[in-house]
Amino acid sequence: xxxxxxxxxxxxxxxxxxxxxxxxxxxxxxxxxxxxxxxxxxxxxxxxxxxxxxxxxxxxxxxxxxxxxxxxxxxxxxxxxxxxxxxxxxxxxxxxxxxxxxxxxxxxxxxxxxxxxxxxxxxxxxxxxxxxxxxxxxxxxxxxxxxxxxxxxxxxxxxxxxxxxxxxxxxxxxxxxxxxxxxxxxxxxxxxxxxxxxxxxxxxxxxxxxxxxxxxxxxxxxxxxxxxxxxxxxxxxxxxxxxxxxxxxxxxxxxxxxxxxxxxxxxxxxxxxxxxxxxxxxxxxxxxxxxxxxxxxxxxxxxxxxxxxxxxxxxxxxxxxxxxxxxxxxxxxxxxxxxxxxxxxx
Amino acid sequence: xxxxxxxxxxxxxxxxxxxxxxxxxxxxxxxxxxxxxxxxxxxxxxxxxxxxxxxxxxxxxxxxxxxxxxxxxxxxxxxxxxxxxxxxxxxxxxxxxxxxxxxxxxxxxxxxxxxxxxxxxxxxxxxxxxxxxxxxxxxxxxxxxxxxxxxxxxxxxxxxxxxxxxxxxxxxxxxxxxxxxxxxxxxxxxxxxxxxxxxxxxxxxxxxxxxxxxxxxxxxxxxxxxxxxxxxxxxxxxxxxxxxxxxxxxxxxxxxxxxxxxxxxxxxxxxxxxxxxxxxxxxxxx
Numbered sequence: 001x002x003x004x005x006x007x008x009x010x011x012x013x014x015x016x017x018x019x020x021x022x023x024x025x026x027x028x029x030x031x032x033x034x035x036x037x038x039x040x041x042x043x044x045x046x047x048x049x050x051x052x053x054x055x056x057x058x059x060x061x062x063x064x065x066x067x068x069x070x071x072x073x074x075x076x077x078x079x080x081x082x083x084x085x086x087x088x089x090x091x092x093x094x095x096x097x098x099x100x101x102x103x104x105x106x107x108x109x110x111x112x113x114x115x116x117x118x119x120x121x122x123x124x125x126x127x128x129x130x131x132x133x134x135x136x137x138x139x140x141x142x143x144x145x146x147x148x149x150x151x152x153x154x155x156x157x158x159x160x161x162x163x164x165x166x167x168x169x170x171x172x173x174x175x176x177x178x179x180x181x182x183x184x185x186x187x188x189x190x191x192x193x194x195x196x197x198x199x200x201x202x203x204x205x206x207x208x209x210x211x212x213x214x215x216x217x218x219x220x221x222x223x224x225x226x227x228x229x230x231x232x233x234x235x236x237x238x239x240x241x242x243x244x245x246x247x248x249x250x251x252x253x254x255x256x257x258x259x260x261x262x263x264x265x266x267x268x269x270x271x272x273x274x275x276x277x278x279x280x281x282x283x284x285x286x287x288x289x290x291x292x293x294x295x296x297x298x299x300x301x302x303x304x305x306x307x308x309x310x311x312x313x314x315x316x317x318x319x320x321x322x323x324x325x326x327x328x329x330x331x332x333x334x335x336x337x338x339x340x341x342x343x344x345x346x
Numbered sequence: 347x348x349x350x351x352x353x354x355x356x357x358x359x360x361x362x363x364x365x366x367x368x369x370x371x372x373x374x375x376x377x378x379x380x381x382x383x384x385x386x387x388x389x390x391x392x393x394x395x396x397x398x399x400x401x402x403x404x405x406x407x408x409x410x411x412x413x414x415x416x417x418x419x420x421x422x423x424x425x426x427x428x429x430x431x432x433x434x435x436x437x438x439x440x441x442x443x444x445x446x447x448x449x450x451x452x453x454x455x456x457x458x459x460x461x462x463x464x465x466x467x468x469x470x471x472x473x474x475x476x477x478x479x480x481x482x483x484x485x486x487x488x489x490x491x492x493x494x495x496x497x498x499x500x501x502x503x504x505x506x507x508x509x510x511x512x513x514x515x516x517x518x519x520x521x522x523x524x525x526x527x528x529x530x531x532x533x534x535x536x537x538x539x540x541x542x543x544x545x546x547x548x549x550x551x552x553x554x555x556x557x558x559x560x561x562x563x564x565x566x567x568x569x570x571x572x573x574x575x576x577x578x579x580x581x582x583x584x585x586x587x588x589x590x591x592x593x594x595x596x597x598x599x600x601x602x603x604x605x606x607x608x609x610x611x612x613x614x615x616x617x618x619x620x621x622x623x624x625x626x627x628x629x630x631x632x
Contacts, residue, residue, distance in 0.1 A: 056439050106624040110381045114571045118613045281458050287451025291444045295432045
């Protein structure tokens with residue numbers, strides 16, 4: 001029953017998304033929604049690491065920037081087709097993510113957050129200073145739209161919309177399968193208690209590195225999509241405000257849930273379009289909004305919706321330990337999955 | 347040789363500022379286990395309060411600094427009460443994210459109220475002094491003298507007074523401190539007040555040498571984090587030593603290598619140190 005309603009909701013959302021460009025051909029709305037799709041992909045990446053593995057990385061926007069610039073530079077300076085630049089950018093961010101993760105994940109908790117903050121700042125500084133390649137503060141101008149495959153061409157906003165929607169759906173499916181797999185469950189185990197995870201035989205270091213690499217690859221994937229969509233890149237794509245926005249979307253939407261990143265990103269990005277006129281001052285509202293939501297609704301929209309649903313279904317919410325952010329579907333079922341693993345570990 | 351000595355003085359002055367900022371950060375971390383990403387914003391606000399008191403209300407420089415310290419101490423208490431205290435039992439992640447929200451809120455607020463432009467704070471100590479044949483900007487000497495005085499004062503306060511001992515007790519064990527009758531709520535507020543006050547002193551001292559802007563806290567904030575990681579998070583001597591070391595390396599790097607490069611030194615050092623010693627150079631202890 002429950003799985004059915006969830007499925008119906010997702011299918012409904014997909015239908016609305018498919019029909020959207022047919023209902024409104026306003027290019028402004030399309031642009032906003034496409035940026036939302038691309039950002040949501042990056043936020044799903046952040047969710048793997050922050051929401052599911054419980055490691056706060058502040059370098060995520062940095063990897064988004066690396067992906068965007070790698071794709072942009074390959075397409076502008078080397079005239080590479082988008083279809084080659086995209087996998088190249090993902091490979092670069094995955095590789096760099098693995099290397100950075102090797103060093104960064106030697107640290108824990110606060111040290112990890114601060115270390116990754118420094119990594120993010122360094123990435124932005126390098127983009128800013130390496131003018132011959134990145135264009136420095138002037139930015140990288142003239143990234144072409146994706147080249148056409150056969151009869152389908154991607155010069156119009158309309159066709160780009162479906163390309164980016166396809167990428168988003170692909171990401172959501174991949175992330176869903178990941179969080180349902182054994183690997184996804186080991187991520188949660190580490191988030192809930194690292195020592196316990198180690199005790200039941202999980203290789204904590206390797207699993208964290210895997211989570212970090214997956215997370216940076218998704219950031220790079222989103223970045224590589226962002227470059228040809230915008231056509232222009234500046235160092236701020238990897239800046240602190242971008243990082244803050246991604247965290248905001250994740251926390252408001254609901255960390256460690258499947259719908260959270262999408263909900264948070266689309267809702268807030270649409271809402272903040274109204275504030276676009278005073279972009280500098282958006283943070284006056286968004287800053288406190290993040291603080292309030294963390295204090296009063298740490299599970300975000302997805303968590304609150306889940307609680308309401310449980311109440312409506314006249315079932316008391318399952319008793320759960322308050323500390324980690326609740327993740328409705330991921331914590332309860334299927335213990336058997338973990339059990340053989342634990343035995344193997346012993 | 348003159349260049350080297352001059353840069354040495356500059357480095358020590360900069361180190362004094364770094365030290366003060368890092369002290370506030372490490373104190374809050376040591377006592378409350380919060381990496382306060384909003385610390386740089388408190389630093390920026392401190393500079394603006396001194397600037398406004400001095401230029402708009404005509405308060406002389408030194409009383410203006412005192413005013414700024416009091417104002418920022420209040421801000422510190424407020425954010426502890428409103429934001430960090432409610433998050434005390436939440437996962438650690440949450441107070442870090444909330445601090446980020448505060449940082450960007452204060453920066454945007456400063457920009458809205460005071461504009462994005464740069465301001466210069468006038469100082470009565472604008473001349474140069476001849477120090478054994480070496481011309482030195484007197485504001486730099488004031489920075490060094492005042493910072494050292496504040497550091498000594500703080501360490502005497504922590505080591506010699508009952509309240510200081512209570513702060514240290516709480517740093518060791520919050521529950522234990524509560525058990526022996528320490529009012530941990532008061533100590534938490536006091537810690538934030540001291541931390542914000544230190545940031546205000548540092549910013550007000552350095553403001554006449556640099557410029558004031560809503561973003562002035564960002565670079566210092568990051569460097570202060572690098573310093574307390576290198577010095578061991580929560581360690582007071584680590585923050586002071588780390589502050590001077592980083593400043594000297596930066597100033598010498600900017601003089602003899604390149605100034606663009608010197609801005610990256612801090613992070614380069616951080617990466618190298620953490621790669622080999624994931625918990626910092628010094629053992630932790632307030």
